[in-house]
Amino acid sequence: MAFNLLLRVHVLLGVLAPEVWTHTTAADFITLDCVPALSLARIYLDAKHFLDKHVRFSAVDQYGRVLEINEALAVQCGYTISTDFRGNIEFRASLISCYSQIVDDKNFTITVQIDVSTTPDMREVSSYVRALSCSYFPWSPREILCETNYMEVSVRREIPGIKDYIQDQPDDWTDVLPEAASVAASIWQVVFHLPSAKRAMLVSEAQNAGYGINTTDSRILLRAPFNASEARETNISGVTFSVVRSSTFYKQRWMILLVDTAVACPVDGIEYINNTIIWSIPKSITPLQAGARYFNDSRVVMGVNFQELTSTDISKRQYNLSDDGKVIAVQIPIGDEGGYFKSHVTKGEYGTTYSINVFFEHQWNDNRWGATKHTIIKEMTTPFKHHPLIITNNTIPSKKLFNVTIGTFLQDTKLVNLTIGSEILTVTDANEQGYNISEMKHPNGSTSYTVTVPFDDPNVKKKHDTGVNRTYTLSITYKFQVIPQNQTFTATAIISCPLPDAVLPDAIGYCDNDHLYLTVTRGNIDEDWIPYISNIQLTMPSQSSGYTLQDNGTSFRVKVPRFSSLVSYESLRSSDLMITLPLDMKDSDGLTKRSFSISCSYSSQDLIACLPNGTVVVTAVKLAGMPDMDPSQFVLRDKNCRPTAATEERATFIFNVDTCGTIRKFDQMAMIYENDVLYFRPGMANPAYQLKCSCWYTINETIVFQYGFENNSAPTIQPGFGPLALVMRVCKDWTYSDFYENTEYPIARYLKDPLYLEVELLYSEDPEIELFLENCWSTASSDPSSSPQWDVVINSCENTKDTHETIFHPVTDNLRIKFSNHVKRFEVKMFTFMHDTNALLGQVYFHCSVVICDSRDRTSDKHCARKCIPDKQRFGRSAEFHYLHGHVSSGAILLVADKTVQDERVTKYKAD
Known part of the structure; x- marks a missing residue:
């Protein structure tokens, strides 16, 4: 309920589809009617016209003066303003409201000005003045109205004899007479009955305290807020009432007019049990029956949305109205006709309430007042009920299509946007991008949403499991908005689907005189895999490592010089050197997912040179099977002969055939010089690595004869061979x-x-x-x-x-x-x-x-x-x-x- 009268109205699009603004006027959407059974006048503003606008109500008095209605004035003067779940606005006024024009206590005219603006500061206002005339007669001697924001009592104005009041209960009247007798003539006053004392106020003082006091030709009215300072909460038959006990009087020269203006309205009494609303109202309300010796019921009736229900209506709607002699109970099934469900967001969770506007009227007769009409208007709303969101996975693996449905929701909940993978999209953008977002209407008025996404969409994660199996995973975060409150909440669906459709990357390699080549054909699971050689990530060509990388999206080729630091030397045989280019495909976590290699055999002639002057140049390489090998610690047979140069991968020796422990042998046609390159692990006497090298010298010719292993105790690695392309x-x-x-x-x-x-x-x-x-x-x-x-x-x-x-x-x-x-x-x-x-x-x-x-x-x-x-x-x-x-x-x-x-x-x- 809004009392600052600056109401911003939001309408459920799709529930109430707005017409074109230029073809309508506000007058077409302002409805006036009378509710004589409740002595109310009502103005209804259709949300179709007031979509997302600001509305202000003002009362217009008989002189044409306009008074803006705020919360305090609404309570004091008898106005109620509310907004329903669709954004429709309802304005209600008591027939005896402050600025009502009353004729003979039968005809009542209420004039209201309605200001409408598109901005909160109410600039460029469109104003509409509406006058509503209603008839109401006859009045009961005492009528009490319990509205949702105020309590009102009006009683018949008579001139009784003072002795009649003296005979009533002393607590009610005797103590009031001194105040009435001592005041000046022609002055209205109110005496409030408090538990420990009486408090007298002039009418002007009572109005300043928030009370509404009015008189007509035949009636006196007192209107009070539920939380007035003189109000007291009183338990009556298990139900809490807000009670204001007061006496209103007028003194003239020859008489004192003294009227009981007590009012009592329930503030609770509603329970929600087993999907049923139970409203209990005591039959005997003690503060309203003080001084009465007997009373009997004359009418008990209930209604919904200000429409009285007959016994047939009550039975048809499965309502129940029961009377045990002390309490009248109204039972209403939650969700039945007459009420509505509303969406809410509490602590980020979606849920609903059920609301229904019910009134209850109880009339009785007693020996003091004759007839009393007591009407209670109650806007009932059930407590928030959390609704877990149901996500249905209808994915079609054979079509490689995710199909995810979320719901159901009430019509006041709309899908605002989706986060698919890492991309935030409105519904329109998502559909334009190729996703299919559809809204489904169900027969009960609820809504659900279905999203379809193909497996090959970039926002779908793909993970290789084992062998030919890989899992597709779709993550969707939905953002919803509840209107007109504009509350938002989110829900996330994570759907996975495994399929045996993985195509692993494959490789083919070859070698030429100077380079090793690996061509890797990508599969469908290595989109995020990164190629590495010797723990070096291959991105752009590296001058230091000397490799070349060519990538066309479906395959890539790596070209590495055969003496690059990226290759490894697997084994040395009699006249050949086996060189291997290894390549690992790693995921984003650095885990190796796939390994390839190409091994090629090259002549050892490139590693040993026997010069005509008797100088021997030997390059000894580190073997992949001996990771702890340190080439700088290589020696010849004479352990004092150490490498001329050494790196992490190789060592170079330059020596003469008559030094470093070289042995000379003779053959029929040649002289043979032999030496060994040795590597000893620390503390070991036997070499872990022994490389024999020989030079044959014939007349006018130098050739390489032998270069290989003998009794190598180091582990060896078998080479791999690739097919010709x-x-x-x-x-x-x-x-x-x-x-x-x-x-x-x-x-x-x-x-x-x-x-x-x-x-x-x-x-x-x-x-x-x-x-x-x-x-x-x-x-x-x-x-x-x-x-x-x-x-x-x-x-x-x-x-x-x-x-x-x-x-x-x-x-x-x-x-x-x-x-x-x-x-x-x-x-x-x-x-x-x-x-x-x-x-x-x-x-x-x-x-x-x-x-x-x-x-x-x-x-x-x-x-x-x-x-x-x-x-x-x-x-x-x-x-x-x-x-x-x-x-x-x-x-x-x-x-x-x-x-x-x-x-x-x-x-x-x-x-x-």
């Missing part, structure tokens, strides 16, 4: 300038068409290596080992024996091909492929095995020295370095006999 392309014509894309397979070809194929070694930057076709063949399925097979290239030579003749084509450097020796081209004449005695029609695939040869070494090799391969040395021995062999296959090629068949088969295979 190869591709086979199908060219559209003999120019080899235009190739078929992956989406164009299967490729249709007539049986007699030529087919142009190209095989390329990818990524390598080494101009000294060359790719050779070892064998090429065709199969009817994508499995290279399937049968039947048709030879295309046999032992590195064209197949010229069969009808499908093979022709090699030369390759030259151009803008696309940097190294022509990394590419081979051949043409196949697509004559009939026979299976048994039938010509093959349908899909065929081409496959090739390849070898890599080194053009710098012309020593004989059984693979690279064949007739059809120039006299060049393959890079390494095929028996030991299986990763220098490779296999590659083409996509499907569709053999057809004529164009009609071609169109039909292409359509069928592409549909499949």
